[in-house]
Amino acid sequence: MSLCALPKIDVTLYQPHALHGAERAWAETNCYIDVWVEVLHAQGLNPLACLPMVFANDFDGDQWTFYKPPHEDLFALYGIDVQELNVWRGLLPNACEQVRRGRLVLTESDAFYLPDTSGTDYRTNHVKTTIAIQEIDIAAQRLGYFHNSSYHELHGEDFVETFRVGKPVDPTFMPLFAEFVRLDRVQRRDESSLAKISLELLHKHVARRPEQNPVRAFEPVFLRDVEQLKEDGMAAYHAYAFATLRQLGAGFSLGAQYLRWLEQQGQGDFSIAAHEFEQISDTTKTLLLKTARAVMGKKAVDLGPLTAQLASHWDQGMAALDSSLHKGD
Incomplete structure (x- = not known):
C-alpha cells in the first residue's frame, strides 16, 4: 500500500520550478531551500514569496549563512505549519504516520543512498542532506521524495539503508533531525496578496542584515584560505566553495529574482537593487571558477579585485534596497 502526503506524483512527468531551470547560474543553492522551492511548487504555491530572508545573509567566520525560510514566514505566507518530528519509533514508522495524515516529512538523509546524486555522492560519499518525503510504499520498498532541484524515487537497497529496515537495535545510532509539515491550513492567495505579505x-529581514559589509569581513579570510586550499587540494576546495562562495552567490541570485517578482506585483521599484545583487551572483560565479583554477594550478592569482567588486555591489545594492523600501517615508 502506497502512502502519499500529496496527490500521487509521477516522477517521469514532474516539472521543477523555474528557479531550478537549466538557464539559471546556480541550478542548486542549498538542500533546504531547494527542497522548499519544490515542495511549494508541487502544491501550486509560489516559492518566490518566501525568499526575503536572503538579505540578512552574513559571513559567519568560516561560512556564509546557510539560509532557510523561517517557519513563521511559511505560515504567514501559505498557512503551512512546520513542527519537529520526534523520531521515537524510528524514521520509517514515524514518517509513515505523518504521511498517512497528509503531512510531508522533511528529514536529514545520507546522500550515499539517494540515486538523484549519481555522479557526485551516490554510492561514493556519505554526506548529510535534506529531503522531503512525499510517498512511502513499504511493500514495494519505494520512496518518493523531493531533493535538490526536482522530485525523485528510490527503491530496494536504497530504501532499506535510508530507513535502516531490519537493522538490529544499535544504542550508539543517533537518529537524524526530522520535521513534519502540516498542510491542512494551506492558504492559496493571489499573487498580489502574497506579495503584500512578503513585502512586510x-x-x-532587511532590518536584520549585517551592520557592516560582510563581504569586507570575508575578503581577508578568503584570500588566506585560498592559499591553504592550494595545499589541501580540490576535495577541500569543493567543501569550502559550497559553504562560502555558493551560499553567497546563489543567495543573492535568489534575492534578485525575488525583487524582480515583487516589482512585477506593483510593490515598488527594486530595479537598481536587483541589478546590484545580480552582479554579486555573476561576480561570485567568476570568483568560484578562478579560485578552482588557482587551487588546481597552485599558482598565484590576484583575486582581490573580484572581492572588492563584491563588496561594492553589496553596499550599492543595500543602499538601493533601503531607498526603495523607504521611498515616501
Missing part, C-alpha cells in the same frame, strides 16, 4: 517580511 522583506522589511523584517
Whole structure:
C-alpha cells in the first residue's frame, strides 16, 4: 500500500520550478531551500514569496549563512505549519504516520543512498542532506521524495539503508533531525496578496542584515584560505566553495529574482537593487571558477579585485534596497 502526503506524483512527468531551470547560474543553492522551492511548487504555491530572508545573509567566520525560510514566514505566507518530528519509533514508522495524515516529512538523509546524486555522492560519499518525503510504499520498498532541484524515487537497497529496515537495535545510532509539515491550513492567495505579505517580511529581514559589509569581513579570510586550499587540494576546495562562495552567490541570485517578482506585483521599484545583487551572483560565479583554477594550478592569482567588486555591489545594492523600501517615508 502506497502512502502519499500529496496527490500521487509521477516522477517521469514532474516539472521543477523555474528557479531550478537549466538557464539559471546556480541550478542548486542549498538542500533546504531547494527542497522548499519544490515542495511549494508541487502544491501550486509560489516559492518566490518566501525568499526575503536572503538579505540578512552574513559571513559567519568560516561560512556564509546557510539560509532557510523561517517557519513563521511559511505560515504567514501559505498557512503551512512546520513542527519537529520526534523520531521515537524510528524514521520509517514515524514518517509513515505523518504521511498517512497528509503531512510531508522533511528529514536529514545520507546522500550515499539517494540515486538523484549519481555522479557526485551516490554510492561514493556519505554526506548529510535534506529531503522531503512525499510517498512511502513499504511493500514495494519505494520512496518518493523531493531533493535538490526536482522530485525523485528510490527503491530496494536504497530504501532499506535510508530507513535502516531490519537493522538490529544499535544504542550508539543517533537518529537524524526530522520535521513534519502540516498542510491542512494551506492558504492559496493571489499573487498580489502574497506579495503584500512578503513585502512586510522583506522589511523584517532587511532590518536584520549585517551592520557592516560582510563581504569586507570575508575578503581577508578568503584570500588566506585560498592559499591553504592550494595545499589541501580540490576535495577541500569543493567543501569550502559550497559553504562560502555558493551560499553567497546563489543567495543573492535568489534575492534578485525575488525583487524582480515583487516589482512585477506593483510593490515598488527594486530595479537598481536587483541589478546590484545580480552582479554579486555573476561576480561570485567568476570568483568560484578562478579560485578552482588557482587551487588546481597552485599558482598565484590576484583575486582581490573580484572581492572588492563584491563588496561594492553589496553596499550599492543595500543602499538601493533601503531607498526603495523607504521611498515616501
